[in-house]
Amino acid sequence: MPLMASSTYRPPWGLANGHLQTILPALFRSVPLITRERERIATPDGDFLDLDWNRDHHSESLVIITHGLEGNSANASVQGMAAAFHRAGWDSLAWNLRGCSGELNHLLRTYHSGAWEDLQCVIEHASAGYRTIALVGFSIGGNLTLKYLGDHGAAIHPGIKGAVTFSVPCDLASSALALESQINSIYMNHFLRDLRRKIREKAATFPEGISTEGLERIRTFREFDGTYTAPLNGFLSAEDYWAKASSKPSLQGIAVPTLLINALNDPFLGPECFPRKEAVANPHLYLDLPESGGHLGFLTLGQEYWSETRAVEFCGRLLAF
Numbered sequence: 001m002p003l004m005a006s007s008t009y010r011p012p013w014g015l016a017n018g019h020l021q022t023i024l025p026a027l028f029r030s031v032p033l034i035t036r037e038r039e040r041i042a043t044p045d046g047d048f049l050d051l052d053w054n055r056d057h058h059s060e061s062l063v064i065i066t067h068g069l070e071g072n073s074a075n076a077s078v079q080g081m082a083a084a085f086h087r088a089g090w091d092s093l094a095w096n097l098r099g100c101s102g103e104l105n106h107l108l109r110t111y112h113s114g115a116w117e118d119l120q121c122v123i124e125h126a127s128a129g130y131r132t133i134a135l136v137g138f139s140i141g142g143n144l145t146l147k148y149l150g151d152h153g154a155a156i157h158p159g160i161k162g163a164v165t166f167s168v169p170c171d172l173a174s175s176a177l178a179l180e181s182q183i184n185s186i187y188m189n190h191f192l193r194d195l196r197r198k199i200r201e202k203a204a205t206f207p208e209g210i211s212t213e214g215l216e217r218i219r220t221f222r223e224f225d226g227t228y229t230a231p232l233n234g235f236l237s238a239e240d241y242w243a244k245a246s247s248k249p250s251l252q253g254i255a256v257p258t259l260l261i262n263a264l265n266d267p268f269l270g271p272e273c274f275p276r277k278e279a280v281a282n283p284h285l286y287l288d289l290p291e292s293g294g295h296l297g298f299l300t301l302g303q304e305y306w307s308e309t310r311a312v313e314f315c316g317r318l319l320a321f
Contacts, residue, residue, distance in 0.1 A: 021294025114245025
């Protein structure tokens with residue numbers, strides 16, 4: 001039964017609160033950039049993706065890291081994870097979702113939580129020469145990773161031996177509802193500020209394909225996804241997008257060892273984002289539910305966060321297969 005009986009994570013004294021765990025690392029953690037080698041690849045639909053590598057070890061093992069909503073490959077969570085795997089002898093690749101590398105993507109479409117075809121494009125490009133590939137995903141990058149694994153089942157790229165995901169809104173509707181609460185308005189406002197900016201940039205490039213009318217009045221993901229994410233990416237509505245892009249229905253199809261870590265005090269996650277039944281039913285899905293950790297927190301007082309140590313340990317076992 002891969003549902004963890006108890007988690008090994010213990011927060012530092014006085015830092016167990018989910019909001020503190022979420023905010024402190026985001027504001028104050030600084031990690032040196034370790035993935036310094038940038039490569040741009042073309043997507044099959046005529047767009048591009050920017051990949052940032054560290055291949056100092058020339059290893060036979062590679063970790064591919066996917067960031068979260070409105071993040072990028074330089075985020076402290078991404079670089080901290082890449083550094084932890086580097087210390088363990090792995091090569092690392094941190095890639096940027098469309099439009100997140102500092103340059104607007106070429107097409108009208110945007111990145112979204114279920115666009116696993118871009119992750120697949122990265123995997124197919126990067127896999128040559130590696131015996132072992134592990135996937136690590138944060139937040140919606142974790143959702144995208146789990147959906148890729150579950151939708152493909154045993155047909156995933158043969159080099160992929162396992163995955164670790166953190167703070168995953170695997171039920172997007174539940175997460176969107178949680179973020180509509182007043183106590184979470186600081187996070188909602190932060191995301192919408194960045195999303196509005198990108199929509200204005202899109203509208204300047206595609207004036208006939210996108211309108212900014214009413215953009216400043218949008219206050220929730222329900223409104224934003226219904227107005228922009230859904231129609232720009234072929235969905236009928238916000239609800240249609242959430243239903244089709246959520247990874248939770250796909251968890252039953254995962255066929256390689258996969259660790260999902262969601263803190264019970266994560267302010268971004270609603271009650272449907274803790275898939276206990278799915279973990280019990282799938283021997284490949286390991287579910288770790290720490291009492292504390294916040295959203296992409298799991299902070300410790302040392303150089304390496306618990307989440308990074310945990311991911312390296314879990315993926316290190318994959319080398320035995």
